[in-house]
């Protein structure tokens with residue numbers, strides 16, 4: 468998933484600290500992702516790493532089938548609310564695949580695999596509180612309408 472090179476090593480190191488950092492151009496304000504040495508908007512190299520809370524919305528997803536009987540892993544593209552234009556490919560957890568919906572608000576979390584830490588996203592209202600007590604994400608609508616929107620199977 469992560470190809471580590473000179474440009475992405477800082478991003479990767481941030482993940483290992485469970486920190487999502489995205490570079491922002493100091494000169495024109497463009498968010499720069501994936502990481503690269505120069506701003507694609509104005510060619511400035513004055514890029515400043517900015518830690519994000521990770522609130523976002525789902526803009527695309529797929530449900531790859533694994534083996535029969537095993538749950539599909541939802542792979543999604545998340546648009547970050549704090550960094551317009553930045554989209555992150557990550558797995559979506561904490562929700563049944565048939566309830567995944569485009570545009571749904573998501574909160575950042577982390578998972579570990581094979582010695583590495585990777586970002587993942589889950590529904591805002593199901594996201595666990597952070598150890599420091601702060602809520603994950605920004606929006607926490609209580610009691611979202613949950614009445615009879617189920618789809619009949621084909």
Ligand SMILES: [Zn+2]
Pocket residue numbers: 492493494495496497506507508509510511
């Ligand atoms: Zn720029």
